[in-house]
Amino acid sequence: MNCTSCRHELPAAARFCPSCGTPCPSPVAAAPEDERKLVTAVFCDLVGSTALSGLLDPETLRTVTLRYFAVMSEQIEAHGGTPEKFIGDAVMAVFGVPVMREDDARRALAAALGMREALAVLNTELEATLGIRLDIRIGVNTGQVVASSDASTRQALISGETVNVAARLEQNAAAGEILIGPQTLEAAGPTVVVRETGPLRLKGKTDSVHAYRLIALGADDPELLRRFDVPFIGRAAERAALDEALEHTARGAGPGLVRLVGDAxxxxxxxxxxxxxxxxxxxxxxxxxGRCRSYGDHGTLAPLADAVREVLGSPVAREALDGASGRSGAAVADAWALLRGGLLHDGTPNAPFEDMCAALVTVLSRTAGRRPVLLVIDDWHWAEPLLVRTVNR
Ligand SMILES: Nc1ncnc2c1ncn2[C@@H]1O[C@H](COP(=O)(O)OP(=O)(O)O)[C@@H](O)[C@H]1O
Ligand SMILES: [Mg+2]
Structure with missing residues (x-):
């Protein structure tokens, strides 16, 4: 098997590519057998589409519906979900099939919010061209499903109570609303902002379900999602190793790279x-x-850009770079201008790549002349291949 990202050959049973860190496709998920999985299902339907069909001729209505499907699917895929099927005017998507991720619930909520925003953009266009607007309502639910992931059909069919509840939540949502189930709320972590709707009686269910109206998705910083306020214990040897690596570099050994490797x-x-x-x-x-992200439209090198921006914004760097004069002053100014026009602007690489690397070396080594420079990039398993290549230089 080869890495889906860099095509590097993968050792048997590897969970991450040893070359670029991309998660390997799970061999379990690829097996064409039914299995139980924890997934998050998303239902999104048009509100008032019957009225719409009275306003538009069938061809135009079809074009509008296809555009709506495309825009919604785009949001789902951008957040790592799989659009499963279209039922009438509804889109059903699932997060967790074929690949399960620890942040599937958050991804699903980010996708739902993204769908609502994307619809607003689509509506501006539809109002201008056809004088109409679309309204959607969304339901999101997390739980166990039976997934048959037959690789040959490219479609993972999921079924079960979890999916039904997602559909029922969607049907209970008002136009523009996103209703989420209790397990989604729990799985998405403490920074999700919701308002309780009170227990809902859902069709086909004897017990009422607690539902929540999604308002916003707060930051996903690790100290917010995980308890960083518990006392820190041990790790003396690891801290000493980090101290030593830093001292080694600071003594003039040249740039060093330290990897912290371990399970999630x-x-x-x-x-x-x-x-x-x-x-x-x-x-x-x-x-x-800087921190690598598992989804979203960030520049490939955004984590590096964040880290370098923070360094260059420090008083030490300002002094070192502004203090450069003569030929080296011009080199620093050129390098800085180049980076500001690309990498530091939006986290995308400058072209040519070599020039960007040289510019980085110029500004960072100049700063390091005053004080050691330390770039820390977290969640490296999500790093894009180009980021790996840049940092390894
Ligand atoms: N040495 C430690 N002492 C106490 N708690 C720790 C220690 N190391 C990690 N934790 C706690 O374990 C959880 C996971 O740690 P985290 O650093 O997020 O893991 P990773 O980055 O490896 O996925 C957090 O709640 C963190 O506070
Ligand atoms: Mg971490």
Missing amino acids: GIGKTRLAREWLTGLDGPGRPVVGT
Whole structure:
């Protein structure tokens, strides 16, 4: 099997590509057998489409419906979900099939909010051209389903109570509303902003279901999603190893790269935070941090751009870069201008790639002349291949 991202050959049973860190397709998910999985289902339907059919001729209505399907599917896919099927005017999507991710519920909610925003854009266009607007309502629910993921059909058919409840939540939502089930709320973490609707009696269910109106999705910073307020224990050896690596570089050994490798939840992010907080004294490094994201329309190099921006914004870097004069002053100014026009602007690489790397070396090494420079990039398993390549340079 080869990596889906960089085509590197994968060792048997690898969970992440050893070359670029992309998660490997799960061999279990690829097996053409029925299995139970935890997924998040999303239903989105048009409100008042009967009225619409009275306003538009059938051909125009069909074009509008297809546009709506395309715009909704785009949002679902951009957040890592799979549009499963279209039923009438409804789109049904699932997060967690074929690949399960720990943040599937958050992705589904981000997709739902994205669908609502994308619809507003589509409506501006439809109002201008046809004088109509569409309204949608959305239901999101998380739970166990039976998934038959037959790779040959490219369609993962899921069924079960979870899916039915998602559909019922959607039917109970008002125009423009996103109703979510209790398991989705729990799985999406503490930063989700909702308003309780009170228990809903859903068709086909004897017990009432607690539903919540989604208002907003708060930040997904690890210290918010996970408890970083519990006392930090141990990790003396790891901290010493990090100290030593930093000292080694600061003594003039040239740039160094340290990887913190371990299973999810083992404490990599927390260790890095604790270690950084403990760094002080006159020789403490200038620190820039960035984080790789598993979805969303960020520039390929956005995590690096965030880290470099933070470093260059520090007083130490300002002094070092502004203090450069003569030929090196011009080189610094050129490098900085180049980066501002690309990488630092929107996190996308400058062309040519080599020039961008050279510019980075210029500004960072100039700053490092004053104080050690430390770039910390978290969630490296989500790094794009180009980011891996840039950092490895
Ligand atoms: N040494 C430690 N002492 C106490 N709690 C820790 C320690 N390391 C990690 N944790 C806790 O474990 C959880 C997961 O840690 P995190 O750094 O997010 O893991 P990772 O980044 O490896 O996925 C967090 O709640 C964190 O506060
Ligand atoms: Mg982490």
